[in-house]
Amino acid sequence: MRNVNVEIIKFLVLTLLVLVLPVVVHEGYLLNVLVFVGIHSILALALNLLLGYAGQISLGHAGFFGLGAYISGVLTATYSFNPWLAMLIAAAVVTFIAFAVGFPILKLKGHYLAMATLGLGIIIYIVFNEAVDLTGGPSGLSGIPNLRIGAFTFDTDIRNYYLIWTFALVAIGLSLNLVHSRIGRALRAIHDSEVAARVIGVNARLLKVQIFALSAALSAVAGSLYAHTMTFVAPASFGFNFSVELVTMVIIGGLASIYGSLLGAALLTVLPELLRAFQDYDIIVYGLLLILMTMFLPGGLAKGFPQAASYWRTKFRRGPSSDA
Amino acid sequence: MLEVRELTQRFGGITALENVSFTARKGEITGVIGPNGAGKTTLFNIITGIYIQTSGSVHLNGEDISRVPAEKLAARGLVRTFQNIELFGNMSVLENVMLGLHTRSSSGIFSCMTKMPWHLKEEKSIRQQAFEWLEFSGITDLAGQKAANLPFGKGRLLEIARAMAVNPSIMLMDEPAAGLNNSETHMLAALIRKIRDRGVTVVMVEHDMELVMDICDRILVLNLGRMLAEGSPREIQENPAVVAAYLGEG
Numbered sequence: 001m002r003n004v005n006v007e008i009i010k011f012l013v014l015t016l017l018v019l020v021l022p023v024v025v026h027e028g029y030l031l032n033v034l035v036f037v038g039i040h041s042i043l044a045l046a047l048n049l050l051l052g053y054a055g056q057i058s059l060g061h062a063g064f065f066g067l068g069a070y071i072s073g074v075l076t077a078t079y080s081f082n083p084w085l086a087m088l089i090a091a092a093v094v095t096f097i098a099f100a101v102g103f104p105i106l107k108l109k110g111h112y113l114a115m116a117t118l119g120l121g122i123i124i125y126i127v128f129n130e131a132v133d134l135t136g137g138p139s140g141l142s143g144i145p146n147l148r149i150g151a152f153t154f155d156t157d158i159r160n161y162y163l164i165w166t167f168a169l170v171a172i173g174l175s176l177n178l179v180h181s182r183i184g185r186a187l188r189a190i191h192d193s194e195v196a197a198r199v200i201g202v203n204a205r206l207l208k209v210q211i212f213a214l215s216a217a218l219s220a221v222a223g224s225l226y227a228h229t230m231t232f233v234a235p236a237s238f239g240f241n242f243s244v245e246l247v248t249m250v251i252i253g254g255l256a257s258i259y260g261s262l263l264g265a266a267l268l269t270v271l272p273e274l275l276r277a278f279q280d281y282d283i284i285v286y287g288l289l290l291i292l293m294t295m296f297l298p299g300g301l302a303k304g305f306p307q308a309a310s311y312w313r314t315k316f317r318r319g320p321s322s323d324a
Numbered sequence: 325m326l327e328v329r330e331l332t333q334r335f336g337g338i339t340a341l342e343n344v345s346f347t348a349r350k351g352e353i354t355g356v357i358g359p360n361g362a363g364k365t366t367l368f369n370i371i372t373g374i375y376i377q378t379s380g381s382v383h384l385n386g387e388d389i390s391r392v393p394a395e396k397l398a399a400r401g402l403v404r405t406f407q408n409i410e411l412f413g414n415m416s417v418l419e420n421v422m423l424g425l426h427t428r429s430s431s432g433i434f435s436c437m438t439k440m441p442w443h444l445k446e447e448k449s450i451r452q453q454a455f456e457w458l459e460f461s462g463i464t465d466l467a468g469q470k471a472a473n474l475p476f477g478k479g480r481l482l483e484i485a486r487a488m489a490v491n492p493s494i495m496l497m498d499e500p501a502a503g504l505n506n507s508e509t510h511m512l513a514a515l516i517r518k519i520r521d522r523g524v525t526v527v528m529v530e531h532d533m534e535l536v537m538d539i540c541d542r543i544l545v546l547n548l549g550r551m552l553a554e555g556s557p558r559e560i561q562e563n564p565a566v567v568a569a570y571l572g573e574g
Contacts, residue, residue, distance in 0.1 A: 174437040181436035181447065182422070182429050189412045189423050196410035199372065200490055201398030201427035210433060256414075 007176060010259070014172070018165045022158055031157040033273055035229060038164035039222050040265035042171050044249040045258065046218035051247065052255035053179060054211050055191030056106060057114045059243050060121030064216040066128060066238025067094050068223025070135055073144045073233050078134075083147045087224040091217045098216035102209035121243050128235035140234030147228045160229045167225060171218060175258050187211060188256065252293055254300025263301040325350050326371070326402075326494050326525055331380035333366055333549075340366040341549045344380075348494070348542075353516060353526040355540035357533070357560075359569060362546040364529040365407075368498055371527075372404050373397055385493060399427045401493035407502055409479045413472030417463065417482055420471050421454040424489025454489060461485035461515065477508040484515060488524075495519060497528040501535050513539050537561065545569070 025031060047061050071090035075081040081089070105116040128135050135141055146155045147163065154163045178184050189197040190204045198204050227233050245268060253264020271289065275282035297304025326348040333341040341363045348354040356364050369375045371382050373394040381390045384402055392400070412420050429450055431443040458464045461481040466474065474482060480500065487495055500516070501509045509532065516539055520526050530536050536543065537557045545552040545560060547569045553560055560566055 177439050178433065178437045181443065182426060182431060182450065183433055183436045185415065185419055185423050186426055188415055192412040192414055193410045195374075195394075196406070196412065197423070198393075198395040199398065199404055199410075200424050200486060201395055202423070203395045205395075214433060 007180070011173060011176065014259075014262075015169055018169060022161060026158070028157050031161050033270060035157065035160050035164050037266045037269045038161070038168045039226050039229075040246075040249060040269050041168050041262045042222040042225075043219055043246055044253060044261035044265040045168075045171055045175055046215045046222070047246050048250045048253075048255065048258070048261045049175060049178070049187075049218075050211055050215040051250050052257065052260075053184065053187040053191065054208055056208055056212065057110075057247070058117040058212070058215070059114050059240070059247065060117035060119075060124070061215070061219055061246050062238045062240070062242035063121040063124035064094055064098070064219040065223040065226070065242070066124060066233075066235070067097070068220030069227040069233045069238070070128060070141070070223075071220070072224035073141045073227040074134055076145050076228075077141060077143045083145055083228050087147075087221065087228075090224045091220045094220035095213050095217040098213040099209060102212040106205070106208045106212060118240070118243075121240060125235060125239050128238060135235070138235060140232055142232045144227050144231045144233065146231065147225075154229070164225055164229065167221065171221075172258060172262070179256075179258065183207070191256075248290065252290065252300055254302030254304070257300060257302035260300050260302030267301065325385055326527065327383040328367075328371070329381050329383065331367070331370060331382070332378050333363075333370060333375065334378045339549050341370075341377075341546075344546070344549075344551050346544050346551070346554060348525050348527045350493075350525050351520060351523055352541040353520050353528065353539055355536040355543040355557075356527065356529045356546065357531070357536055357543060358546035358552070361548070363549040364546055365498065366549075367546070368404065368496055368529060371496060372402070398490050398492075401491070402496070403487040403490045403492040403494075404496040405480075405483045405487055405498060405500060407498040409476070409483050411471040411474075411479055411482060411486075413470070415471055416467065417469050417471055417474065418451070418454055418458065418467040420482055421457050421486050421489050422450050424457065424486040425450045425453055427490060457485040457489045460488060460518070462511075476503050477505070480504065480508075480512065481515070484519075488519065492524055494525040494527065497526065497530075499529055499531060501530055501532040509535060 021034065022031065025034065043061065043065060047058065050056050050058055068090045071093055072083065072086040075086040075089060076083050101120060105113065105120070108116055129138055146153050148154065154160050179187070186197065186202045186207055189202055190207065194204050249264035249268045250261060251264070252267060253262065254260025271286060272282065275285050278285050297308060299307055328344060328346050331341055331344045332339070344363070344367065346354070356367065358364055366375065370377045373392055376391065381388055383389065384400060387400070389397065389400065389402070412423065429446050431440070431446055435443040455464065455467070458467055461484055463478060463481050463485065466478060471479070471482060500512055504512060513535055516526060516528070540557055542555065543557055543560045544554050545566050552569055553563045553566050555563070
């Protein structure tokens with residue numbers, strides 16, 4: 001039961017950090033970056049459940065994120081729905097779509113699954129661009145209202161920060177519970193040996209579709225939050241590039257690591273901001289850093305640091321005498 | 325009880341199995357032997373739902389399971405082990421056995437995420453039962469180890485513990501002694517007897533004749549996809565057709 005306590009302490013430390021961070025960081029621009037870290041954390045977490053735990057790739061997750069944002073945006077801005085209700089509808093619709101699409105495409109494996117999800121993402125992206133009457137097309141959809149509780153509206157950076165991070169913490173807590181349960185074990189079993197998992201009675205096909213739907217629904221919630229905090233959405237935010245960025249967050253952060261998703265999301269959100277100092281060369285430095293990280297921290301940030309530490313420790317202990 | 329009736333399997337023009345029938349009785353160990361290419365693994369893959377046979381049928385405790393997919397068979401009491409051991413390498417030894425209890429627990433995604441009280445109770449009972457099966461296989465001390473780090477012999481014991489956790493009425497073992505040394509094989513023999521004595525029907529494919537003759541109650545001999553002989557170890561050893569198949573017809 002010691003492990004359980006460690007998990008609780010880790011989670012409490014994170015919660016505390018989230019609570020006090022705005023005391024140090026209270027400037028609008030930086031808070032806004034932290035809002036994005038929060039949204040990206042939910043997305044990376046959602047994708048990690050599918051990619052890191054169940055071992056199934058998706059190159060279309062930006063599409064689910066966008067669907068959440070657009071369904072919420074259109075329902076509130078155009079049809080004056082209550083934003084909370086719109087968020088719920090968005091999650092429900094995306095869950096339904098993911099189930100419908102998941103059954104046929106999750107029969108595919110590896111590169112073929114990557115291609116199918118890539119196609120799905122592109123189709124969704126095209127709809128955002130072309131359904132101009134509904135989505136506003138390439139110029140976007142504006143006038144999306146903020147979320148509110150009674151008379152309290154989430155319309156400032158600090159309010160949005162706490163809103164987003166409340167959702168992120170809940171998502172992290174629920175995911176931690178999930179991965180440490182029979183369902184989490186079954187997911188990792190499918191990842192390690194699908195045939196052995198099936199033979200002991202894990203319904204691999206159904207479970208893969210269920211986790212795909214859960215992952216899509218969580219991404220839709222993140223999209224909905226994005227729409228209501230930004231009050232404006234445009235297709236460019238939900239393209240193929242962003243799907244790849246999400247996969248990068250998960251891999252850099254650490255496959256099958258809940259906190260790794262957080263680290264990956266934080267790094268890939270903050271890094272481009274820091275690299276502005278390099279001006280036109282920022283994209284080159286960014287690429288180089290990613291290459292170096294995958295080379296030297298192959299398990300991702302979450303597992304990589306302990307690994308790297310023990311590597312250098314043994315190297316140091318052996319010292320130069322090992323050559324002799 | 326497992327009953328195989330007139331099973332035939334063709335792959336294109338090749339007949340892998342032809343008209344094979346046998347019955348494995350409760351509380352007995354049935355050995356399936358034969359030279360390479362005799363159709364032993366094909367037979368196992370059909371019984372466990374990985375292949376679907378060309379004709380014939382398989383019955384488990386009287387029910388036709390010919391077209392039941394692999395993942396539904398565990399809940400009906402049929403499990404198997406693999407020649408090359410299929411473990412969940414990135415998980416602990418204990419977690420591997422806990423997975424064996426998957427079909428005997430039912431918490432869904434939502435009760436797992438929200439830690440519902442019934443889920444926590446179930447989790448506790450799964451953990452406890454998993455420890456009992458580790459003890460059954462004699463590997464309790466390895467509970468916390470990563471499965472991928474186990475030596476081959478211990479991995480075999482873990483695979484058996486995981487299969488037993490499913491609470492099977494029949495266990496199929498594909499070359500359980502392959503890759504084991506002498507003392508490990510002796511331990512395996514004792515363990516397989518222990519499994520039989522719990523009322524589990526055991527069917528095993530095996531090349532180690534000493535082991536087969538030692539622990540099997542009945543033996544089925546396959547050669548080139550056909551049944552060559554069936555009987556007690558003594559009858560098989562004295563059967564001239566079997567001797568010819570093994571030593572080569574001259």
